[in-house]
Amino acid sequence: MSVVDWTLTETASAIAERRISSVEVVAEHLRAIEAWQPHVNAFVSVFAEQALDAARRADDALSTGRGVGPLHGVPLAHKDMFQRPGRRSTCGSRASPPPFTASTLLERFDAAGAIEVGALKMAEFALGPTGHNAFLGDCRNPWNAAHVSGGSSSGGGVAVAARLVCSSLGSDTGGSVRLPASATGVLGLKPTNGRVTRAGMMPLAPSVDVPGIFARSARDAAVVLRIAAGHDPRDARSSSRPVPDYALAFARGIEGLRVGVPENFFLEDVEPDVEVALAESRRVLESLGARLVTVRVPRPEPLTELSRALVYAEASAVHSTWLRDHAAGYSPQVRVRAATGFAIPAPIYLQAQALRPLLLWRFVQAVFDDCDVLHLPTLGMAVPTRAETDVGSAAAMWDKIARLVRCTAPFNYLGLPAISVPCGFTRNGLPTSFQVVARPFAESTLLRVAHAFEGATDWHRRAPPLPT
Amino acid sequence: MPGPDTKTVLDLAQLQQQAWVDEAAAQRIAAGAAAAIEAVHAALADFEAGLQGGDAADFLAALEALAGDEP
Numbered sequence: 338m339s340v341v342d343w344t345l346t347e348t349a350s351a352i353a354e355r356r357i358s359s360v361e362v363v364a365e366h367l368r369a370i371e372a373w374q375p376h377v378n379a380f381v382s383v384f385a386e387q388a389l390d391a392a393r394r395a396d397d398a399l400s401t402g403r404g405v406g407p408l409h410g411v412p413l414a415h416k417d418m419f420q421r422p423g424r425r426s427t428c429g430s431r432a433s434p435p436p437f438t439a440s441t442l443l444e445r446f447d448a449a450g451a452i453e454v455g456a457l458k459m460a461e462f463a464l465g466p467t468g469h470n471a472f473l474g475d476c477r478n479p480w481n482a483a484h485v486s487g488g489s490s491s492g493g494g495v496a497v498a499a500r501l502v503c504s505s506l507g508s509d510t511g512g513s514v515r516l517p518a519s520a521t522g523v524l525g526l527k528p529t530n531g532r533v534t535r536a537g538m539m540p541l542a543p544s545v546d547v548p549g550i551f552a553r554s555a556r557d558a559a560v561v562l563r564i565a566a567g568h569d570p571r572d573a574r575s576s577s578r579p580v581p582d583y584a585l586a587f588a589r590g591i592e593g594l595r596v597g598v599p600e601n602f603f604l605e606d607v608e609p610d611v612e613v614a615l616a617e618s619r620r621v622l623e624s625l626g627a628r629l630v631t632v633r634v635p636r637p638e639p640l641t642e643l644s645r646a647l648v649y650a651e652a653s654a655v656h657s658t659w660l661r662d663h664a665a666g667y668s669p670q671v672r673v674r675a676a677t678g679f680a681i682p683a684p685i686y687l688q689a690q691a692l693r694p695l696l697l698w699r700f701v702q703a704v705f706d707d708c709d710v711l712h713l714p715t716l717g718m719a720v721p722t723r724a725e726t727d728v729g730s731a732a733a734m735w736d737k738i739a740r741l742v743r744c745t746a747p748f749n750y751l752g753l754p755a756i757s758v759p760c761g762f763t764r765n766g767l768p769t770s771f772q773v774v775a776r777p778f779a780e781s782t783l784l785r786v787a788h789a790f791e792g793a794t795d796w797h798r799r800a801p802p803l804p805t
Numbered sequence: 806m807p808g809p810d811t812k813t814v815l816d817l818a819q820l821q822q823q824a825w826v827d828e829a830a831a832q833r834i835a836a837g838a839a840a841a842i843e844a845v846h847a848a849l850a851d852f853e854a855g856l857q858g859g860d861a862a863d864f865l866a867a868l869e870a871l872a873g874d875e876p
Contacts, residue, residue, distance in 0.1 A: 531865045544861045574865055578872065586875060594876060636851065642844030649841055657821060664825035673833045679821050680809045680838035687847050691857040692848050694867035701871045709876040748847070752868050778872040 340365040340802065345411060345503035345557035352410040355399060359392040359410025363452055366412045370455065370501045373491030376804050377477045377486070379495040381417045381427055381734045388412065389453045404512060407560055415506040416490045417456035418463065418539035419443050427521055428539045429459040429489070431472040433665030440537030442506060442548060445631075448619040449564045454502060457492025461671045463508060463541045464652070465489055465626035466516050466741045467489030471668040475723055477799040478520060480767050484720050487741075493551040500800055504561050505551040508745040510541050510648060511641075512715075512745025515757040515772060516547030519715040522759040522768030522799060524787060526550045526558050529777045530752030531576040533562075536567030542651035544574075544690070545644060545749050554797055555787035557605060558756075559583035578778055584788075586781045589599040591789045592626030594782075596773075597708030602637040603744055607717040611769050614761035615714060618771045618790065622712070625789050632711065635703045640696070640747035646689040649748070653678025680744060685697045698753050701776060711774040714744050715757040720767035748774055807846060808839025 340362055341775060343351065346409055351357045374380055379529045395410035418428045419440040428434055443453070458476040460468065468476040468491035469756050477490035478484040479499040486495050490507025493519030497505050501711050507514040507525040520526025526549055533548045540546060548565065552558035559582075568577040598604075598619065607615070623629055656675040664672060678686075705713055756775045763769050775782045809817070811831045818826035826834070845847075860866075 338847055340838060371860070427807075433856060464826040529868060531868060544864070573863060576869060578869060636848075639844040639847045642841050643848055645837070646841035646845055649837060653821075657823075661822050661824075668829075673830050674837070675840075676818070676826060676832050677832070680814045680834050681819050681841055685842050688825065688849060689845050690840075690860060691862070692845070692852075695852065697846065697864070697867050697871065705873070720846045731855075752864060776871060777868040779875070781875060794862050 340591050341369045341500035344554050346675045348503050349411050353405055359395040359728045363388050365394040373499045375580055377479050377495050378474050379492040381456045386452040388404045388452050405448035408783055409761035411451055411503050412454045413451045414455040414457050414502045429461045432663045438537050440566055441534045445564050460489035462673045463489040464674045483722050484767055489513040490517050493516050495665050497523045497551040507549050509547050509549040510545050511749050512742045515715050515745050518757045519770040520720045524552045525757040527755045528780055529754045531574055533565045534572040534575045536569050536571035538653050542648040545647050554783045559784050583781045583784050584783045587788045592651045594627045595630050595708040596622055596634035597630055597711045598628045599634045600631050603713040607714055610763045614769045615771055618760040621793050630708050632704050632707050635699050640750045643689050644746045644750035650686040650693035705776050713772050715770045715772040719765050721762035754780050808842050809835050812833055
């Protein structure tokens with residue numbers, strides 16, 4: 338097994354125990370990036386020299402007995418929208434937006450010892466679920482480059498799946514972490530709204546945006562979330578709830594856990610081979626002691642459009658002056674998406690906000706009185722090709738794009754935590770996954786389910802072969 | 806479907822100083838906005854008519870109030 342195949346926790350342990358140097362680990366990942374980049378276009382930029390310098394400092398620190406953090410010497414890369422002072426994030430755009438405040442998450446990762454090896458591709462201003470980018474080039478799926486990577490955090494799924502980094506941060510406003518995670522066969526976690534600070538992350542729709550995590554195992558995601566979560570005085574909407582050690586719950590397994598299977602909406606538009614993988618994942622969870630229960634989800638139909646009412650209005654407010662002065666720097670379709678909020682009346686926006694806690698109460702009481710987690714698809718269809726979802730293709734393209742977020746965007750509106758877990762492949766050879774949703778701040782339950790599933794299957798260990 | 810027509814969108818774009826919005830862009834903006842507006846009306850229909858309040862801070866409070874114990 339190559340160094341790049343190690344999980345984040347395996348890598349961090351090996352470095353901390355001085356079984357391998359950070360320089361060796363970072364160099365191996367840089368070699369993998371060089372080999373894969375022409376095939377997948379996952380990186381906007383690679384910080385090879387800076388990363389190797391940081392790795393040398395990390396090794397020096399270890400050799401002199403200085404304290405190390407949980408990510409000491411571990412190579413990571415993130416969606417190119419987390420601001421680091423002195424570096425201008427592209428935000429997936431050629432319109433070159435001005436810098437915003439420094440990212441708290443990057444500071445927390447620095448303090449934990451992580452080494453940032455590059456910046457990752459994303460949809461233009463995070464406004465697109467496929468991974469297309471007219472200016473910076475499409476990010477491509479490592480399992481088959483003709484297929485989409487998913488978006489908007491397109492580089493995160495690709496880089497973690499292809500073993501180019503150990504983990505990655507993205508943002509999830511309508512499924513932008515869970516969709517690329519599902520399309521590339523890695524774990525994607527969208528925490529509860531408010532669990533992780535957004536300070537220094539490019540705003541798309543501030544009341545809906547949530548930083549999310551790509552990882553190759555639930556244990557890795559638990560480590561990263563523990564570092565990322567927690568109140569930030571620079572983000573007034575970050576929660577002050579204590580941050581648990583998420584991996585502690587793994588030992589309890591899922592015996593007796595009630596897994597809800599929705600009888601309406603979420604399983605109604607699922608392609609047959611995705612349904613086969615979902616059914617098998619339910620069987621595995623049941624074999625581990627979980628109890629399957631059927632639940633009726635209250636009125637899920639308007640949730641995606643309610644989310645859009647918030648996203649459109651807030652995105653238009655965010656982009657208004659930049660769009661006014663740099664409209665030619667936007668691609669035509671993204672320009673329209675960023676401007677749709679101009680046509681949403683202020684009372685409609687405020688009603689969508691006022692409805693949010695009401696619908697959340699109704700949903701949580703109706704669903705989570707009867708089950709502990711809700712099991713559903715992340716993406717109800719096989720990963721489409723880039724041609725099928727290109728904005729220049731047929732009218733059916735819009736329908737296909739809308740279907741991409743059908744099972745993800747409702748939980749952005751409701752603010753609930755959700756995780757996408759790889760559970761097989763469809764007939765086109767692309768990964769598929771199931772999604773689990775839980776009560777607010779129940780990330781440890783989601784990670785517990787994912788960990789138990791990983792213990793009984795090996796889907797999370799599958800890696801795409803480097804094209805020849 | 807409730808929502809603005811193309812001319813209204815063009816007027817709103819002008820108010821926002823978005824000179825780039827042409828008829829084709831306005832049509833697509835109108836369609837996107839109409840779907841979102843319709844969803845808000847549909848969701849409101851589930852609740853008794855009354856005075857609507859609340860903001861994003863209420864939402865975080867609701868999330869925290871609904872957090873449960875680890876099952």
